[in-house]
Amino acid sequence: MRATIVALILALVALPAAAGLVRGQADCGGSCAETVVYLEGAGSKTAEEDASVVFDQKDKVFIPHLLPVLQGTTVQITNGDPFLHNVHVYRGKETVLNIALPFQGQVIPYTFSEPGIYAVSCDAHPEMSAFIAVLESPYFTIPGEDGTYELTEVPPGEYTVVVHDVKKGAMARSQVVVD
Numbered sequence: 715m716r717a718t719i720v721a722l723i724l725a726l727v728a729l730p731a732a733a734g735l736v737r738g739q740a741d742c743g744g745s746c747a748e749t750v751v752y753l754e755g756a757g758s759k760t761a762e763e764d765a766s767v768v769f770d771q772k773d774k775v776f777i778p779h780l781l782p783v784l785q786g787t788t789v790q791i792t793n794g795d796p797f798l799h800n801v802h803v804y805r806g807k808e809t810v811l812n813i814a815l816p817f818q819g820q821v822i823p824y825t826f827s828e829p830g831i832y833a834v835s836c837d838a839h840p841e842m843s844a845f846i847a848v849l850e851s852p853y854f855t856i857p858g859e860d861g862t863y864e865l866t867e868v869p870p871g872e873y874t875v876v877v878h879d880v881k882k883g884a885m886a887r888s889q890v891v892v893d
């Protein structure tokens with residue numbers, strides 16, 4: 715696995731002018747765990763109907779801690795623990811979803827149609843917290859721990875790169891031209 719990753723990194727380094735690549739360094743102010751990077755100006759898109767991703771709960775931790783998705787994506791909210799979780803999703807102070815998952819292996823699909831930052835908590839375990847970032851752009855990623863990020867297969871054009879700390883609400887914007 716590690717050899718594969720190294721090979722991939724070498725391949726990218728060997729192609730510095732790869733078309734459609736946006737690469738940068740986010741200043742996350744310590745941890746990048748709550749930062750998402752995405753492009754504005756790529757036009758608004760909605761996920762295909764069959765697009766789905768998993769948002770799990772394991773050992774009283776939401777996995778992943780920050781889930782970025784394209785608007786219209788159906789998220790499979792899953793309980794990987796052998797005890798009850800109650801998933802409570804807020805946008806601002808408004809509850810958009812409040813569901814109990816009492817059984818291990820239980821899955822409840824929910825489609826996030828409205829863009830925005832959603833905070834997720836579990837009413838049964840106050841220590842659990844996570845975020846779901848619902849984006850209008852399909853070009854997004856979570857930076858590495860060192861702040862580096864890459865967006866690939868971006869069509870040519872001029873975009874705004876947004877580095878968004880979803881917990882602090884802080885955003886940094888910069889312009890980029892993709893050849």
Ligand SMILES: [Cu+2]
Binds near residue numbers: 798799800837839842
């Ligand atoms: Cu819980």
